[in-house]
Amino acid sequence: MAIAAAITAPLTTPSHRSLSSISANTIRFASPVTLQSNNLKFAAGRAIQCPSFRISAASSMRIEAPENSSSDSFLDRKESGFVHFVKYHGLGNDFILVDNRDTTEPKVSPDQAVKLCDRNFGIGADGVIFAMPGVNGTDYTMRIFNSDGSEPEMCGNGIRCLAKFIAELENFHGKKSFTIHTGAGLIVPEIQDDGKASDVPTKLPPNRDQSVVKSRLDVDGRAWNVTCVSMGNPHCVTFGTEQSQDLQVDELNLADIGPKFEHHEVFPARTNTEFVQVFSPTHLKMRVWERGAGETLACGTGACAVVVAAVLEGRAARSCTVDLPGGPLDIEWSEKDNHVYMTGPAEVVFYGSVPL
Numbered sequence: 001m002a003i004a005a006a007i008t009a010p011l012t013t014p015s016h017r018s019l020s021s022i023s024a025n026t027i028r029f030a031s032p033v034t035l036q037s038n039n040l041k042f043a044a045g046r047a048i049q050c051p052s053f054r055i056s057a058a059s060s061m062r063i064e065a066p067e068n069s070s071s072d073s074f075l076d077r078k079e080s081g082f083v084h085f086v087k088y089h090g091l092g093n094d095f096i097l098v099d100n101r102d103t104t105e106p107k108v109s110p111d112q113a114v115k116l117c118d119r120n121f122g123i124g125a126d127g128v129i130f131a132m133p134g135v136n137g138t139d140y141t142m143r144i145f146n147s148d149g150s151e152p153e154m155c156g157n158g159i160r161c162l163a164k165f166i167a168e169l170e171n172f173h174g175k176k177s178f179t180i181h182t183g184a185g186l187i188v189p190e191i192q193d194d195g196k197a198s199d200v201p202t203k204l205p206p207n208r209d210q211s212v213v214k215s216r217l218d219v220d221g222r223a224w225n226v227t228c229v230s231m232g233n234p235h236c237v238t239f240g241t242e243q244s245q246d247l248q249v250d251e252l253n254l255a256d257i258g259p260k261f262e263h264h265e266v267f268p269a270r271t272n273t274e275f276v277q278v279f280s281p282t283h284l285k286m287r288v289w290e291r292g293a294g295e296t297l298a299c300g301t302g303a304c305a306v307v308v309a310a311v312l313e314g315r316a317a318r319s320c321t322v323d324l325p326g327g328p329l330d331i332e333w334s335e336k337d338n339h340v341y342m343t344g345p346a347e348v349v350f351y352g353s354v355p356l
């Protein structure tokens with residue numbers, strides 16, 4: 001079941017609308033990319049302009065709700081003292097999804113999320129995602145806690161799982177659209193009953209066309225070249241050091257180097273870090289150390305950040321397959337509409353109830 005999902009990270013007001021496309025096989029999101037520079041102060045006192053990509057998804061969605069979903073489904077159970085959830089994953093980047101549509105308060109606290117995400121003493125996941133009531137006129141809101149309890153702005157694999165979760169909860173069939181507010185902006189999935197995904201581009205205000213690529217960042221005594229982008233959440237993409245641009249990602253000790261990037265003083269909100277190997281201009285391989293989650297098997301926003309950074313560094317074409325430890329994602333940064341498309345799976349793993 002291949003699902004592609006969108007990254008939406010409008011720079012500015014949430015007034016723009018974006019659409020995502022979901023089908024039983026493929027969700028395609030279209031996201032215009034604009035560049036904006038952030039000023040970061042490096043330890044050496046040298047400020048670098050660090051581009052932050054803003055992406056706002058705009059396409060439409062087709063979902064085939066599960067045939068057997070019924071009104072008395074498991075998800076309708078409401079015993080007090082328990083949280084009912086559905087475990088989903090997108091390429092092994094796995095999440096506990098909670099129906100939180102009846103309250104604006106997450107039913108699971110950040111501390112409880114840490115416990116639930118524990119792979120030995122809990123359910124086990126990279127994060128907890130809530131389908132919550134909409135705000136400012138949107139149908140739903142997505143909130144997410146990482147497995148360390150921190151709350152990121154956005155999650156690419158997670159939004160694909162959430163869209164499928166909502167379709168099941170609402171028993172969607174036929175043409176249908178709904179809006180999801182996220183910490184990085186709006187996604188408006190539109191279900192097409194003809195199975196087509198139409199793309200409604202979102203117009204983001206032009207940003208300063210400044211961007212700095214392959215900047216030097218000293219980490220752990222080595223001078224890395226990094227391109228930093230925002231998908232609503234922060235990403236630091238590296239293809240290697242000033243000494244060697246031929247990174248062999250499988251040889252990296254991510255548990256050692258990952259936290260040194262994540263907690264580097266130039267990243268006041270911490271960062272997700274993608275380490276990338278280029279097989280060809282259309283085939284990249286990455287490993288990711290996620291902010292607040294550590295090494296994960298996949299990172300949707302990270303894969304998008306990697307392709308945009310690779311294009312800017314002249315290393316890749318605009319359509320690439322990105323191999324992650326959990327599997328491949330197809331990413332396209334469209335020259336035509338400046339959108340980024342991401343295609344990959346989102347799967348239900350199991351249903352469960354947990355006492356809190």
Ligand SMILES: N[C@H](CCC[C@H](N)C(=O)O)C(=O)O
Pocket residue numbers: 093146151152153154155156157158233234272290291292293296298299300301302
């Ligand atoms: N840990 C990330 C959020 C999840 C992003 C990733 N799982 C994705 O699929 O985009 C952060 O703190 O920004």
